[in-house]
Amino acid sequence: xxxxxxxxxxxxxxxxxxxxxxxxxxxxxxxxxxxxxxTHSSPGGGTDVFLREMTRYLGKYLGANFVVExxxxxxxxxxxxxxxxxxxxxxxxxxxxxxxxxxxxxxxPEYTFRDMSGVxxxxxxxxxxxxxxxxxxxxxxxxxxxxxxxxxxxxxxxxTPGSLDxxxxxxxxxxxxxxxPVVTHDGGGELLISVLNGTVDLGIxxxxxxxxxxxxxxxxVITTYTKERLGNMPDVPTxxxxxxxxxxxxxxxxxxxKNLPDEIYAAWETAIQAVLQDAEFKxxxxxxxxxxxxxGHVEYDAFLADFATExxxxxxxxxxxx
Amino acid sequence: xxGIGYAWTALTxxxxxxxxxxxxxxxxxxxxxxxxxxxIAMALLLPFTYSxxxxxAIVLLAAVYVGAEYGGSIPAILIxxxxxxxxxxxxxxxxxMKKQGLAGEALGISLVSGVIGxxxxxxxxxxxxxxxxxxxxxxxxPAYFALGxxxxxxxxxxxxxxxxxxxxxxxxxxxxxxxxxxxLSGVNRFTFGSPDLLAGIPFIxxxxxxxxxxxxxxxxxxxxxxxxxxxxxxxxxxxxxxAMMKRLRKPQAIGSGIGLFEGCxxxxxxxxxxxxxxxxxxxxxxxxEEFGKGSPEAIAxxxxxxxTVAGTALVPMLSFGIPGSNSTAILLGGLLIHxxxxxxxxxxxxxxxxxGLFGGLLVANISLFFVGILILSPAIxxxxxxxxxxxxxxxxLIFSGIYSIHHSLFDLYIVLLxxxxxxxxxxxxxxxxxxxxGLVLGYLIESNYRRSLLLTNGDHSVFLNDPVSLxxxxxxxxxxxxxxxxxxxxxxxxxxxxxxxx
Numbered sequence: 001x002x003x004x005x006x007x008x009x010x011x012x013x014x015x016x017x018x019x020x021x022x023x024x025x026x027x028x029x030x031x032x033x034x035x036x037x038x039t040h041s042s043p044g045g046g047t048d049v050f051l052r053e054m055t056r057y058l059g060k061y062l063g064a065n066f067v068v069e070x071x072x073x074x075x076x077x078x079x080x081x082x083x084x085x086x087x088x089x090x091x092x093x094x095x096x097x098x099x100x101x102x103x104x105x106x107x108x109p110e111y112t113f114r115d116m117s118g119v120x121x122x123x124x125x126x127x128x129x130x131x132x133x134x135x136x137x138x139x140x141x142x143x144x145x146x147x148x149x150x151x152x153x154x155x156x157x158x159x160t161p162g163s164l165d166x167x168x169x170x171x172x173x174x175x176x177x178x179x180x181p182v183v184t185h186d187g188g189g190e191l192l193i194s195v196l197n198g199t200v201d202l203g204i205x206x207x208x209x210x211x212x213x214x215x216x217x218x219x220x221v222i223t224t225y226t227k228e229r230l231g232n233m234p235d236v237p238t239x240x241x242x243x244x245x246x247x248x249x250x251x252x253x254x255x256x257x258k259n260l261p262d263e264i265y266a267a268w269e270t271a272i273q274a275v276l277q278d279a280e281f282k283x284x285x286x287x288x289x290x291x292x293x294x295x296g297h298v299e300y301d302a303f304l305a306d307f308a309t310e311x312x313x314x315x316x317x318x319x320x321x322x
Numbered sequence: 323x324x325g326i327g328y329a330w331t332a333l334t335x336x337x338x339x340x341x342x343x344x345x346x347x348x349x350x351x352x353x354x355x356x357x358x359x360x361x362i363a364m365a366l367l368l369p370f371t372y373s374x375x376x377x378x379a380i381v382l383l384a385a386v387y388v389g390a391e392y393g394g395s396i397p398a399i400l401i402x403x404x405x406x407x408x409x410x411x412x413x414x415x416x417x418x419m420k421k422q423g424l425a426g427e428a429l430g431i432s433l434v435s436g437v438i439g440x441x442x443x444x445x446x447x448x449x450x451x452x453x454x455x456x457x458x459x460x461x462x463x464p465a466y467f468a469l470g471x472x473x474x475x476x477x478x479x480x481x482x483x484x485x486x487x488x489x490x491x492x493x494x495x496x497x498x499x500x501x502x503x504x505x506l507s508g509v510n511r512f513t514f515g516s517p518d519l520l521a522g523i524p525f526i527x528x529x530x531x532x533x534x535x536x537x538x539x540x541x542x543x544x545x546x547x548x549x550x551x552x553x554x555x556x557x558x559x560x561x562x563x564x565a566m567m568k569r570l571r572k573p574q575a576i577g578s579g580i581g582l583f584e585g586c587x588x589x590x591x592x593x594x595x596x597x598x599x600x601x602x603x604x605x606x607x608x609x610x611e612e613f614g615k616g617s618p619e620a621i622a623x624x625x626x627x628x629x630t631v632a633g634t635a636l637v638p639m640l641s642f643g644i645p646g647s648n649s650t651a652i653l654l655g656g657l658l659i660h661x662x663x664x665x666x667x668x669x670x671x672x673x674x675x676x677x678g679l680f681g682g683l684l685v686a687n688i689s690l691f692f693v694g695i696l697i698l699s700p701a702i703x704x705x706x707x708x709x710x711x712x713x714x715x716x717x718x719l720i721f722s723g724i725y726s727i728h729h730s731l732f733d734l735y736i737v738l739l740x741x742x743x744x745x746x747x748x749x750x751x752x753x754x755x756x757x758x759x760g761l762v763l764g765y766l767i768e769s770n771y772r773r774s775l776l777l778t779n780g781d782h783s784v785f786l787n788d789p790v791s792l793x794x795x796x797x798x799x800x801x802x803x804x805x806x807x808x809x810x811x812x813x814x815x816x817x818x819x820x821x822x823x824x
Binding site for chain 1: 365462505638
């Protein structure tokens with residue numbers, strides 16, 4: 001017990017020092033010793049875990065220590081305001097997901113993604129279509145066919161109303177002419193239950209959230225909305241292969257205040273490219289089914305602007321915003 | 323049997339047992355501070371768990387949850403401020419007992435009931451995880467809707483004497499629940515362009531306002547309040563004696579039974595369990611008239627319910643990876659950080675972890691009792707300080723606690739507004755509980771009602787075709803008719819009584 005107590009105290013001490021940051025500093029020159037990465041995600045949430053994991057390796061490539069800060073509230077509005085009003089010097093950044101564009105459009109906060117600049121994109125989260133293990137559906141074509149029987153023959157499940165996956169589901173229906181209600185939920189967990197107990201026939205989700213259920217055979221992935229098949233699911237076809245031209249870019253990257261110095265953008269671009277090659281980090285992100293999708297500052301800004309235009313059109317079409 | 327071996331190994335070779343006790347202490351403190359909800363108490367510790375062994379980390383977090391669910395009852399009893407959402411029902415009779423100088427007794431009842439509830443929840447978590455996991459699957463949107471309606475039927479008996487006022491308060495609660503993002507379409511409702519209102523009005527803010535702030539306003543409005551001292555106030559915790567324990571057996575069983583099922587359903591949670599068990603305890607009590615006036619049973623039922631939930635809420639989290647509440651979401655985050663994936667296979671692939679966690683939870687629930695005894699006497703001493711100091715300190719505690727949740731002044735305005743409204747309600751004799759209940763259940767009822775109709779293209783018969791929904795709706799109907807009949811009879815007796823007198 002004394003030994004384990006000491007172990008416990010040490011682990012607390014180590015954790016405390018990690019929280020205040022004590023990663024190895026390399027010879028690289030970055031103008032700041034420590035960099036704050038802000039996320040709207042709560043501790044343990046998807047984005048939070050991603051940022052914490054990445055900064056474990058990113059430190060040595062950028063030459064700075066990282067602190068991940070969780071600024072919750074207003075679905076990200078607060079975190080965005082923090083970054084948009086921070087000095088443009090390279091000390092503070094924001095972990096992006098489609099949420100920050102969604103919140104900007106939905107709630108029109110004082111500071112939006114337009115007051116920030118994209119620094120670099122890191123990953124795309126593959127979005128997949130899943131059904132319960134015992135479901136008769138094997139591909140999207142069967143679903144379209146079955147939906148023609150009646151208005152509620154096939155029920156589509158998505159997460160929150162303003163989410164990217166609802167947009168994708170509506171697009172899918174528009175492209176294929178499938179009919180049926182698109183049922184929104186409070187989050188991915190509720191959607192999973194709905195699929196498992198048959199309330200809805202299919203859902204859209206991310207592999208990390210579904211991995212345990214997939215492994216147990218409780219749910220089955222029938223399609224991925226990616227450009228290419230996923231490495232760890234070689235048998236699952238993409239939507240494009242099934243003749244449905246739909247690729248979803250659920251991005252994860254870094255944004256900062258507007259007009260950062262060029263050398264800051266450059267330092268990040270180099271570091272992100274390097275960290276994606278890091279063997280240990282690679283092992284982690286491949287296990288999470290994250291698809292590396294590096295984009296530099298200029299390209300990322302354009303990508304975000306396009307993404308926002310598309311998202312805005314969807315929100316207007318479904319009357320979510322005026 | 324081999325599970326016991328795993329649990330024993332985990333407790334003796336890792337600091338899990340120590341983490342369980344430490345977690346409970348932290349949880350009680352966090353739960354007792356208004357504004358620090360169980361999930362925030364857990365989130366504050368989360369970064370420290372990154373480098374611990376998985377079992378130690380998760381036991382620590384789960385123990386915080388256990389401690390915090392109990393800790394919320396301390397300020398509920400002592401200063402009428404529920405420290406956690408689930409302690410709101412405890413505030414009613416707990417504070418009444420405190421006003422009668424029975425603070426020590428009330429705290430003793432809530433502690434013992436919390437520990438008993440926790441142990442019952444633990445027991446069912448350990449032996450029945452797999453069958454209980456199916457409870458989550460039984461509940462489809464129509465069933466959740468019916469569950470919400472059943473919860474609302476409580477209003478009928480919570481506001482006896484002023485049913486109209488109770489209904490009015492309940493409807494206002496339901497109306498407040500519509501503020502924010504529309505659950506199905508995503509349209510903003512009544513937000514007036516303010517991002518602060520997008521997520522709706524958190525009900526802990528309303529609760530702290532109508533319970534605590536209005537109480538402070540009321541006390542400060544009394545003549546000579548600064549000199550008033552409570553006579554013969556108990557200064558120590560008093561554990562219930564044997565006769566009392568016998569009397570509490572029924573409400574504790576009711577609380578744990580309800581907590582058992584509510585915990586297994588994602589989205590139902592401790593507060594709904596606490597309110598429902600308050601009501602059921604009253605319905606089955608031999609002394610229902612004492613409820614609302616300081617009944618020990620009214621503390622035992624909700625407190626055993628919310629601590630049972632702290633155990634059974636792990637059922638959907640561990641078996642589906644689905645967090646039913648913010649607290650279990652953080653626990654899930656903790657698991658994911660350590661590379662453990664909750665789901666059907668977790669039990670087969672990591673039995674050492676699962677049984678280690680169960681062992682740690684048992685230690686946590688037992689240590690809750692001893693830590694509680696140590697912490698409560700100083701807490702009673704604190705609230706017996708002179709009124710002016712105490713009230714200033716309570717205000718500071720409430721407002722700093724609320725501010726710390728989102729670092730938002732807006733939240734403080736809501737609390738103040740709710741306090742003002744609560745004070746007016748008090749002056750005009752409106753009961754608070756229906757308001758809180760409407761607010762708590764509004765979202766559940768609305769979103770699942772609309773979701774059900776979306777699924778069936780507007781066919782209402784879905785609520786009668788779903789067996790779970792049908793059962794719950796019939797129960798609700800029986801309850802409402804039952805309390806109406808009871809009210810009618812009491813009124814008739816009264817009339818007859820006055821006629822014979824005349």
